Amino acid sequence: MNSINKTVTINGRTYNWPKNPVVVVCIDGSEPDYIEQAIAGGHMPFLEKALKNGADLRAHCVVPSFTNPNNLSIVTGRPPAVHGISGNFFLDPDTGEEVMMNDPKFLRAETIFKAFHDAGAKVCVVTAKDKLRRLLGHGLDFSSGRAVSFSSEKADETTMAENGIDNAQKMVGREIPSVYSAELSEFIFDAGVKLMESMRPDLMYLSTTDYIQHKHAPGTPVANQFYAMMDGYFAKLDALGATLALTADHGMNAKHESGGQPDVIFLQEVLDGMLGEEKARVILPITDPYVVHHGALGSFATVYLKDPATAADVAAKLKDLPGIQNVYDRAEGCRVFELPEDRLGDLIVVSDKSKVIGTSADRHDLSQLKEPLRSHGGVTEQTVPLIVTKPVSGLPGGQQLRNFDIFDVALNHVS
Numbered sequence: 200m201n202s203i204n205k206t207v208t209i210n211g212r213t214y215n216w217p218k219n220p221v222v223v224v225c226i227d228g229s230e231p232d233y234i235e236q237a238i239a240g241g242h243m244p245f246l247e248k249a250l251k252n253g254a255d256l257r258a259h260c261v262v263p264s265f266t267n268p269n270n271l272s273i274v275t276g277r278p279p280a281v282h283g284i285s286g287n288f289f290l291d292p293d294t295g296e297e298v299m300m301n302d303p304k305f306l307r308a309e310t311i312f313k314a315f316h317d318a319g320a321k322v323c324v325v326t327a328k329d330k331l332r333r334l335l336g337h338g339l340d341f342s343s344g345r346a347v348s349f350s351s352e353k354a355d356e357t358t359m360a361e362n363g364i365d366n367a368q369k370m371v372g373r374e375i376p377s378v379y380s381a382e383l384s385e386f387i388f389d390a391g392v393k394l395m396e397s398m399r400p401d402l403m404y405l406s407t408t409d410y411i412q413h414k415h416a417p418g419t420p421v422a423n424q425f426y427a428m429m430d431g432y433f434a435k436l437d438a439l440g441a442t443l444a445l446t447a448d449h450g451m452n453a454k455h456e457s458g459g460q461p462d463v464i465f466l467q468e469v470l471d472g473m474l475g476e477e478k479a480r481v482i483l484p485i486t487d488p489y490v491v492h493h494g495a496l497g498s499f500a501t502v503y504l505k506d507p508a509t510a511a512d513v514a515a516k517l518k519d520l521p522g523i524q525n526v527y528d529r530a531e532g533c534r535v536f537e538l539p540e541d542r543l544g545d546l547i548v549v550s551d552k553s554k555v556i557g558t559s560a561d562r563h564d565l566s567q568l569k570e571p572l573r574s575h576g577g578v579t580e581q582t583v584p585l586i587v588t589k590p591v592s593g594l595p596g597g598q599q600l601r602n603f604d605i606f607d608v609a610l611n612h613v614s
């Protein structure tokens with residue numbers, strides 16, 4: 200078939216075959232202000248110029264505005280109701296155990312990369328942390344020689360069988376960075392440029408970590424330096440003939456009091472006081488092993504009730520708490536946010552722009568938080584950039600653009 204007219208359909212959406220390499224970048228935690236202020240300050244000269252003809256759009260991410268639900272939405276083109284990944288953690292209804300949702304067995308949809316790869320495309324997926332790489336690279340047949348997927352965290356452990364490349368660190372030629380560093384993200388872009396030079400994939404996905412955004416506000420020197428670093432790699436990828444499409448998994452807001460201490464509602468304590476002990480169980484789907492970023496504090500929680508019949512009553516009381524933006528029962532919350540009902544509790548609780556939700560004070564180790572807390576998870580971190588370095592046309596009007604429309608925009612609407 201003539202590749203110009205070839206299309207790939209996956210998860211109910213149809214994508215045109217790329218005319219030249221398409222690189223989608225998910226800049227973790229990139230509140231729109233970061234790029235705006237970096238450009239205004241002269242730190243992103245490539246992007247500033249590219250946007251004169253390109254598209255500088257805004258999109259809504261998935262709520263909970265967390266990393267994994269959004270990365271999986273971007274790479275499947277659909278919300279968590281379809282792909283199943285609604286957070287880092289969920290409560291397994293069969294066992295009552297809190298389970299990490301980073302195993303591919305929890306994924307209910309195939310990725311756009313797998314579909315394109317199976318149709319003959321060359322694909323590359325590079326991300327910061329290996330827990331996410333396992334989900335993003337799921338289903339790729341590395342024996343084809345046309346698929347590469349690895350994390351900067353474990354780039355020195357890659358094999359042809361598992362990652363489509365032996366010793367990716369050697370190709371990149373850098374030390375393996377700390378998981379708490381800007382270099383963890385820079386490694387990804389360096390790898391992206393080297394893969395573009397050597398393999399020239401049809402589709403590439405680069406997904407960073409929000410270590411910098413958790414610690415540094417838009418327009419600050421460290422944030423601007425990080426965006427300047429990215430701009431240099433964007434210019435290289437552009438010079439190699441790639442179309443770049445940039446978005447974010449979620450935004451980021453300051454979530455602390457004027458004295459610098461985190462502005463927290465300890466929801467388990469609130470519910471224990473309201474209902475008595477062991478009547479409610481609060482699950483924070485932001486929880487992951489990398490607590491230095493955020494102390495497991497975000498603006499989204501789900502609650503399992505011993506007596507689900509009390510849900511409406513409890514919801515009404517929680518809505519009155521200062522700093523709570525909204526409380527939904529499971530069905531309503533899953534309808535509004537397009538989430539899988541079997542992986543959420545009886546209530547879905549969202550806090551407002553400056554507040555985060557915790558369980559109880561003794562269950563959060565905040566000693567690792569060196570800077571005043573910045574975090575995400577709620578509706579107030581839902582607006583993200585959607586940027587394409589080439590002119591875009593023919594987007595349907597009158598509907599909210601989502602970050603997980605980015606492959607549609609980059610493959611179907613770039614003129």
Ligand SMILES: [Zn+2]
Nearest residue numbers: 227228266448
């Ligand atoms: Zn993130």
